[in-house]
Amino acid sequence: MAFTTGRKLTALLGAALSLTACAGKEERAGVAQNTSGGGWSAGRPVVKVGLIGPMTGPFAVAGVSLENSLKVEVDRINAKGGLGGAKLELVVRDSGLDPAKAVQAANEFTGDDSMGLVVGPALSAFYNAAKGTFESGRKVNCQPMVATGDFGALKYGFRAQDPVSLDVAKMIAHVKAEGVNSIGVVYEGDDAGKGTADEVKAQAEAAGLAWKGFEATRPDDQSHRAYIDKLKDAGAIWISNSSSGAKTMAAASEAGYKGLIVGGSGARNISFVEAAGDAADGALFSATYYPYPSRDARDTWKPGYRRHIEETEKRFGKNAGPKTGAESPKAAEIAADCVLAYTKAAEQARSLDPDAVAAALDKLEISDQETPSGNSISPEKHEFFGMDDIHVYEWKKDDKGWTTVEAGK
The missing domain is CATH 3.40.50.2300 (Response regulator)
Incomplete structure (x- = not known):
């Protein structure tokens, strides 16, 4: 994806931001500390990432896929030193298919000062019931399974799915x-x-x-x-x-x-x-980008996507249909995009303050070669993806089984 010069300049300025309030106050607010090595400190040992999803019931496969991808990305970032010296910690709450449980979990996570990012609740109706809590509680949240609604009117909510x-x-x-x-x-x-x-x-x-x-x-x-x-x-x-x-x-x-x-x-x-x-x-x-399952060699896949899918397969295996043999990864790679984007925004803002992180998220530019989903992230009106990231795929069956192909190619 080609980035505009203005967006590049804004991103660089955001990366150089340094907040300088008094140390005790900064730590309580989650604002970064300068370190002697020129880096920054999150001011706490752990930053939590919350997931609200259907971990049980008929839609549990979606919740498990969300959790798997978040685990893989959280572990990858922790292996590289975490976020401002803090380790990311994944906390999961099961919404089942009950909006009341989703709201209860949203209230819990919003009231937890150590919770930096919330992913979910999955599904549009559930998010509609919970988003007011996030907005009033100033909790940054990212939604990989909410296809409808207007995110442009939100301050702390971002969509990591094709609307x-x-x-x-x-x-x-x-x-x-x-x-x-x-x-x-x-x-x-x-x-x-x-x-x-x-x-x-x-x-x-x-x-x-x-x-x-x-x-x-x-x-x-x-x-x-x-x-x-x-x-x-x-x-x-x-x-x-x-x-x-x-x-x-x-x-x-x-x-x-x-x-x-x-x-x-x-x-x-x-x-x-x-x-x-x-x-x-x-x-x-x-x-969004989905070359799976396909007949194409994996070395043609975008590198961030391939890395994420292969690590997910290694740790959690694949889904396979008992009747058709059709396969899919046990992953929701767009959820991993949420974690990548949040940590990059916090690094650029040198802060965990939700207003600073949300402002930095608005200015992000991440290449489709780097993201777990294989899509570029360049938020506009709090939408991670644009029309260039959307494709039309077709299910096909041949003598080797089921595959997806991009229509028109």
């Missing part, structure tokens, strides 16, 4: 180029589903595609066949990023649906392939 607006823009352009002239959405009737449907409708109509409607699913649905039947004439159907999207894929296969199944980055989860079987062949999803 639905970018996913939709990339996919609408692709399906239109493929000759698709209509689209509908099957998604949960929650904030994420409504937000996604509104975004797809607005961008589809602006691009000249006919809008076929939004079918809101229910948590107790045993099948999504009825929703597919109502959208059978749509040229494409956008599915949920969460586990229910797999039900939509299975229903489309059962109904013999002939259009395109499309979605956001959640559709890279192998549970979608497991549910739909051969019908997943050709399913499309918009996502």
